[in-house]
Amino acid sequence: MTDDKDELDSLKKRYRDLERLYSNLLAEKRLIDKDRYEMRAKLRDLEEEVERLRTQKKKYDRSIDVKEEQRHEKFLEYLESPDVVDRLKNVVNVSNKIQLDMLQNILKIPEENRKYFDIKIFEWANKFGFTIDGDHLSFETDSMLEFIKMLKQKFEEWENREKLCSKG
Numbered sequence: 297m298t299d300d301k302d303e304l305d306s307l308k309k310r311y312r313d314l315e316r317l318y319s320n321l322l323a324e325k326r327l328i329d330k331d332r333y334e335m336r337a338k339l340r341d342l343e344e345e346v347e348r349l350r351t352q353k354k355k356y357d358r359s360i361d362v363k364e365e366q367r368h369e370k371f372l373e374y375l376e377s378p379d380v381v382d383r384l385k386n387v388v389n390v391s392n393k394i395q396l397d398m399l400q401n402i403l404k405i406p407e408e409n410r411k412y413f414d415i416k417i418f419e420w421a422n423k424f425g426f427t428i429d430g431d432h433l434s435f436e437t438d439s440m441l442e443f444i445k446m447l448k449q450k451f452e453e454w455e456n457r458e459k460l461c462s463k464g
Contacts, residue, residue, distance in 0.1 A: 371409040381447050388441065393434045 374380065383402050387394055394402075396417065405413050417433065420426060424443045427434040435443075 367408065368412055371405075371412045374409075378448075381444055384440070384444050384447070388435075388437055388444070392437060392440075393432055395431050396428070396433055397431065399433060 380403055387399070387402060399417075400410060400413055403413075417426075418428070420443060421428050421433070424446075425436065425439045426443075
């Protein structure tokens with residue numbers, strides 16, 4: 297009988313231990329659930345912040361693109377100015393070949409516009425028959441004079457447009 301009683305006491309003790317363990321596990325589960333809920337809320341907040349930053353970046357990129365386009369347009373207008381035309385005439389009067397860097401310096405092309413110049417010089421070379429050999433631009437006097445004439449016409453068109461805009 298004592299064996300049965302000892303065994304019963306042992307089972308009761310084990311049962312209480314299991315109940316405590318179960319209670320502790322439930323408490324931990326609640327903490328884990330609470331943490332999971334908080335983590336999901338933080339994740340949602342972070343996702344919203346990422347989306348907000350993406351939207352801001354898109355706006356910024358569009359603004360940069362617009363500024364870049366405006367800078368490019370101003371540069372093209374500058375290339376069509378009488379000042380540039382006169383400098384090109386001086387080059388044609390003394391040579392039929394010039395270093396591209398020297399040409400950029402003569403035309404006073406700012407550093408931030410040199411990439412546009414590089415693109416434009418290849419377009420002009422193709423259109424007017426210039427030759428680019430390494431760092432040099434070679435041209436026949438007639439083709440350069442035709443090029444200068446085109447620049448003058450562009451400047452006059454631009455000037456006329458400005459006059460019409462200011463009258464309107």
